[in-house]
Amino acid sequence: MEAIAFWLPVVWAAIIGIAVAMYVILDGFDLGLGILFPFTPEEERRDVMMNSVAPFWDGNETWLVLGGGGLFVAFPLAYGVIMSGLYLPIIIMLLGLIFRGVAFEFRWTAKPHHKLWDDAFAYGSIVAAFMQGVVLGGFLQGINVENRQFAGGALDWFAPFPLFTGLALLIGYALLAATWLVMKTEGELADNARGWAQYLLLAVLVIMVMISMWTPLAFERIAERWFTWPNLLYLSPVPLLTAAAAFACWYGLTHGREVLPFVSAVALFLLGFLGLAISNVPYLVPPSLTFWDAAAVPESQIFMLVGVLLMLPLILGYTVFVYWTFRGKVREGEGYH
Amino acid sequence: MDFDAVLLARIQFAFTISFHIIFPSFTIGLAAFIATLLIRWRLTGRDHLHRLARFWTKIFAVSFAMGVVSGIVMSYEFGTNWSNFSVVVGNVIGPLLGYEVLTAFFLEATFLGIMLFGWQRVPPNIHVLAAVLVALGTSLSAFWILSANSWMQTPAGHEVRDGIAYPVDWIAVIFNPSFPYRFAHMFTAAYLTTSLVVLAVGARYLVKGRFPEEAKTMLRMGLGMVAVLTPLQIFIGDQHGLNTLKYQPAKVAAIESHWDGSKPAPLVLFAIPNSAEERNDFEIAIPNVASLILTHETDGLFQGLKQFAPEDRPPVFPVFLAFRLMVGLGLVMLAIGVVGAWLWFRGRLFETKWYLEAVQYAWPLGFIAILAGWYVTEIGRQPWIATGVLRTADAASPVAFGAVLFGLVLFVLVYGVVFSMGIYYINRLIEYGPKGAAAEPPEGVPSRPLGAADRAARGAIEGT
Numbered sequence: 001m002e003a004i005a006f007w008l009p010v011v012w013a014a015i016i017g018i019a020v021a022m023y024v025i026l027d028g029f030d031l032g033l034g035i036l037f038p039f040t041p042e043e044e045r046r047d048v049m050m051n052s053v054a055p056f057w058d059g060n061e062t063w064l065v066l067g068g069g070g071l072f073v074a075f076p077l078a079y080g081v082i083m084s085g086l087y088l089p090i091i092i093m094l095l096g097l098i099f100r101g102v103a104f105e106f107r108w109t110a111k112p113h114h115k116l117w118d119d120a121f122a123y124g125s126i127v128a129a130f131m132q133g134v135v136l137g138g139f140l141q142g143i144n145v146e147n148r149q150f151a152g153g154a155l156d157w158f159a160p161f162p163l164f165t166g167l168a169l170l171i172g173y174a175l176l177a178a179t180w181l182v183m184k185t186e187g188e189l190a191d192n193a194r195g196w197a198q199y200l201l202l203a204v205l206v207i208m209v210m211i212s213m214w215t216p217l218a219f220e221r222i223a224e225r226w227f228t229w230p231n232l233l234y235l236s237p238v239p240l241l242t243a244a245a246a247f248a249c250w251y252g253l254t255h256g257r258e259v260l261p262f263v264s265a266v267a268l269f270l271l272g273f274l275g276l277a278i279s280n281v282p283y284l285v286p287p288s289l290t291f292w293d294a295a296a297v298p299e300s301q302i303f304m305l306v307g308v309l310l311m312l313p314l315i316l317g318y319t320v321f322v323y324w325t326f327r328g329k330v331r332e333g334e335g336y337h
Numbered sequence: 338m339d340f341d342a343v344l345l346a347r348i349q350f351a352f353t354i355s356f357h358i359i360f361p362s363f364t365i366g367l368a369a370f371i372a373t374l375l376i377r378w379r380l381t382g383r384d385h386l387h388r389l390a391r392f393w394t395k396i397f398a399v400s401f402a403m404g405v406v407s408g409i410v411m412s413y414e415f416g417t418n419w420s421n422f423s424v425v426v427g428n429v430i431g432p433l434l435g436y437e438v439l440t441a442f443f444l445e446a447t448f449l450g451i452m453l454f455g456w457q458r459v460p461p462n463i464h465v466l467a468a469v470l471v472a473l474g475t476s477l478s479a480f481w482i483l484s485a486n487s488w489m490q491t492p493a494g495h496e497v498r499d500g501i502a503y504p505v506d507w508i509a510v511i512f513n514p515s516f517p518y519r520f521a522h523m524f525t526a527a528y529l530t531t532s533l534v535v536l537a538v539g540a541r542y543l544v545k546g547r548f549p550e551e552a553k554t555m556l557r558m559g560l561g562m563v564a565v566l567t568p569l570q571i572f573i574g575d576q577h578g579l580n581t582l583k584y585q586p587a588k589v590a591a592i593e594s595h596w597d598g599s600k601p602a603p604l605v606l607f608a609i610p611n612s613a614e615e616r617n618d619f620e621i622a623i624p625n626v627a628s629l630i631l632t633h634e635t636d637g638l639f640q641g642l643k644q645f646a647p648e649d650r651p652p653v654f655p656v657f658l659a660f661r662l663m664v665g666l667g668l669v670m671l672a673i674g675v676v677g678a679w680l681w682f683r684g685r686l687f688e689t690k691w692y693l694e695a696v697q698y699a700w701p702l703g704f705i706a707i708l709a710g711w712y713v714t715e716i717g718r719q720p721w722i723a724t725g726v727l728r729t730a731d732a733a734s735p736v737a738f739g740a741v742l743f744g745l746v747l748f749v750l751v752y753g754v755v756f757s758m759g760i761y762y763i764n765r766l767i768e769y770g771p772k773g774a775a776a777e778p779p780e781g782v783p784s785r786p787l788g789a790a791d792r793a794a795r796g797a798i799e800g801t
Contacts (some may be wrong), residue, residue, distance in 0.1 A: 055450030058405055062446045065412050066438050072415060073435040076427025083416025084734035090417055091744040094410045095751050101406040102755055105399045109762040150420065154740040296428045299504050304432040311439040315447070322450050325458050 008301045009291035012074035013284065015308055019070055021273050023063035025176070025266050029053070030060050032177025034100050034125020035170060036196065037118065045189045046118060052184045052330040054104055059319060061097065073304045077148060078284040078294035085143040085150040085285075086135050089157050093131035099124030126170065133169030137162030140215065140276070145288040161218065168207040172269065175200035179249070179262040186329050197261060198253050205246055208272060212239075215279060221287060222279040235278060242271045342738040343730050346418040349745045351715075353410055355708060356752050360404030362707045365479055365524070366531025367397050368445075368472035370558070371452075375465045385550045385771075390468075391456070392551075392771035393535075396763055398453050403759050405446065407752075412438075418741070419722075422732035426502045426723050429495050429510055430485050437481035445474030476524070483523055487516035489723045490714065491584045502726055514584050518577035519714075525570045526710065529670065530703025532562035536673075537700035538767055540693040551771050553687060560681060564674035571667060575630070581717075582631055585724065586640040587649060588717030591656040593627045598641030602627035606661075610653040615643055651719040655712060663709040666702050673699055 030053045040046055053060075071079040083090060103121035107114045134157055141161050144152035178200055181193035216223035226235060245267040252260030282290045295301065371393050378386035412434070415423050423431075451459060451467040459467070494509025495502045504510055536559030542552035582589045589595075594610045594617055595602045604626035608617035628637040642650055673696055680686045687693075722729040 055454040058401070058446035058449050059443065061405065061409060062438070062442050065409055065442055068412050068416070069431075069435050069438045072412075072423060072427060073431035076423040076431055079416045079427070080420025080423040080734065083413060084418075084420045084736050087417050087734070087736050087740050088743065090413055091747065094413060095747055097409060098406040098751060098755055102399075102402050102759060105402045106758060106762055109395075109399065109766060148424070149735050151735070154737045296431060297503055300428045300432055303504070303507055304435045307432070307436050307439050311443075315439070315443045318444075318447050322447050325451060325455060 009295040013291045016070045019067040023067055026060040028173045029176040029180040030057050031125045031129045032173035034121050035174045036177050037122035048330050055326050075294040081150045081285050086138045089131045089134045093128050096124045096128030129170050129173045130166040133166035134162045137165030142287050143285050171203050175204050176265050179265045183258050183262045184330050342741050343733045345741045346733050357407040360400050362527045362530050364401050365475045365527035368475045372468040372472045375468050388771045389551050396766050418734050419732050420734040425727045429502050429504050433481050433485040441474045441478035445471050483520045484511050484516050487519045488513045491515040518580045521573045522577050526707050529566045532559045533703045534700045535559035537697050540697040544693050560677045564678040567670045567674045587645045590642045591651045591653045592660045594657045595641045596643050598644045601625045601636045651717050656717045659709040659712040663706050666706040
């Protein structure tokens with residue numbers, strides 16, 4: 001294989017991986033706030049929770065479009081197979097995102113009759129987060145492909161593993177959101193969040209251990225990747241760093257730190273994501289399509305790569321600028337409405 | 338995938354994209370309008386311009402949120418429902434959509450945060466810059482999306498090998514033959530649509546004697562745009578039609594419901610096209626006028642539907658009807674612009690009650706015309722999804738009928754609830770008016786206890 005035909009798909013898989021990781025982190029705490037809504041019935045606190053992400057949520061969800069769009073551009077075949085293979089979870093996730101997205105604006109305009117949009121935000125976020133986990137699980141368990149087309153059933157995702165990963169992502173997002181609230185808010189809301197985060201952290205660790213055992217037992221390719229020599233040695237930093245991040249998060253939560261819990265929860269997520277990536281490289285649609293099987297022609301990948309290399313630093317730059325502009329604690333009664 | 342599932346997938350796409358297009362068509366123009374208001378405010382220091390900008394920003398926020406969430410759906414439907422489309426033309430269309438996300442979507446979504454929430458967080462000039470960047474983002478977004486759509490209408494710069502389209506010349510792909518016309522036509526339509534909404538809201542306030550200063554500014558700015566853009570739009574539309582005649586003659590034949598290409602075409606004002614017998618029933622027509630419009634000669638000839646094999650013809654009636662609706666609304670807009678300009682010239686615009694009473698209801702005209710126009714061009718492209726490259730029937734995903742039906746039903750229910758509530762809330766914001774902003778603390782106050790004040794004010798109107 002020519003070098004360019006080998007490396008371009010690899011670079012593109014990395015770019016899409018970065019976009020998905022950015023999405024999971026950024027929209028993770030954003031969706032997580034909706035998951036924590038049922039535990040926070042007080043109107044003022046809900047206002048603060050929503051205001052803490054209101055300036056960012058559009059930008060956060062744009063990473064989802066980049067993930068989907070990037071897949072379409074660089075790997076049209078994988079895009080078609082994954083989207084049609086996981087048709088129902090994706091459609092239901094999108095509908096959940098609609099409810100929670102419009103709630104940001106509708107909720108304020110509807111006040112004092114905003115109960116409906118509180119619920120829309122909470123349940124929309126919960127449904128979207130759960131379905132994203134199901135999509136992840138459905139993707140990991142494998143998609144049936146014949147003749148370069150999806151050839152499975154509409155309910156293949158309705159199986160123990162995807163449903164478990166759905167629940168797992170729900171809890172993970174709730175952890176990100178609780179640590180976000182520790183960082184961005186103060187008073188009783190922040191204290192409550194600190195308490196929730198400790199339970200959520202423990203739950204996340206249990207889940208990570210379960211997935212680390214479940215996937216190699218269920219999928220031989222994953223067992224082979226991790227538990228053969230010398231992979232075992234090279235990959236050992238991943239679980240070690242994960243343990244360190246978990247410890248830092250716990251330490252931050254129990255020692256009154258405000259930023260450390262969020263940062264280490266993000267690290268925990270990134271390491272989990274890295275672990276899943278290691279399990280599945282080089283499959284884009286496990287277990288049938290690799291990066292190279294599904295790639296668009298080099299002309300398309302290069303044309304788009306130029307745009308990514310020019311634009312991605314700029315996008316990251318103004319994303320940082322917006323987060324910097326709205327740095328610091330969010331207080332009750334703040335907002336543009 | 339069987340025929341019925343393809344039909345359902347088409348209905349689902351038509352339904353979701355029809356809802357989606359409403360919001361970008363509004364926010365493209367509105368972003369530019371808000372940026373203009375803010376720039377004028379910075380230059381003149383007149384407070385009512387700032388109040389207006391804040392008022393329209395709230396409406397923008399609600400519309401943009403609906404545009405974002407319905408747009409995310411679109412970016413996934415290519416895969417969920419049209420996976421074969423992705424495989425066959427993804428090499429060519431994909432990068433155009435990718436560039437839209439990279440250059441436009443991130444720009445608008447990120448700076449929207451500052452535009453909405455940064456009034457006191459950043460210096461005023463940075464805030465104005467954020468509004469300008471949001472406007473730029475919405476325009477760039479239109480550029481790429483229309484380029485992708487135009488390529489589906491008039492593909493260029495590619496070659497087909499083994500049934501898959503490969504890019505050859507990117508400039509030719511992006512600036513394909515129908516793109517400049519479609520972009521000009523849609524962009525003008527978006528500005529025109531927003532201008533009509535602004536004009537209608539100004540008239541609504543003036544009729545009720547509310548916010549006279551703001552209302553007069555809205556009337557002047559809205560009407561000025563309508564008076565200039567409508568004639569321009571009619572000219573662009575005519576040019577676009579000639580371009581379509583050159584590249585998609587079957588679409589023009591359907592628009593004119595013109596069956597027999599061996600004779601000059603009349604302008605058909607009304608008819609029920611009869612596809613089985615290849616003629617029009619109940620036709621009311623003006624002889625030779627369609628030939629005059631399209632060929633600039635009274636006895637000029639252009640291709641009729643009979644010259645295309647039946648399986649290559651688009652459905653005639655919806656294209657024919659939607660085109661007449663679009664042109665009819667264009668003529669109404671022309672009348673609004675001409676009459677308003679004349680009243681303005683005579684200095685009677687703000688006192689002419691019947692005119693204000695009428696134009697306060699003009700706000701939906703642009704939206705309906707845009708939808709009608711898209712129905713013409715999209716149904717007129719059938720049976721192709723990408724003209725000459727891929728047929729719609731061959732583009733669909735291998736998804737079961739039941740799953741598509743389930744998705745469609747959910748979309749109809751959710752969109753019905755969410756978007757009718759959205760329109761209800763926008764109407765409520767308009768009813769509330771720009772006065773909320775007038776009660777706000779002066780610029781430069783870092784913390785904003787205004788949420789509470791605003792809520793109290795909102796509660797007060799609730800009570801009435």
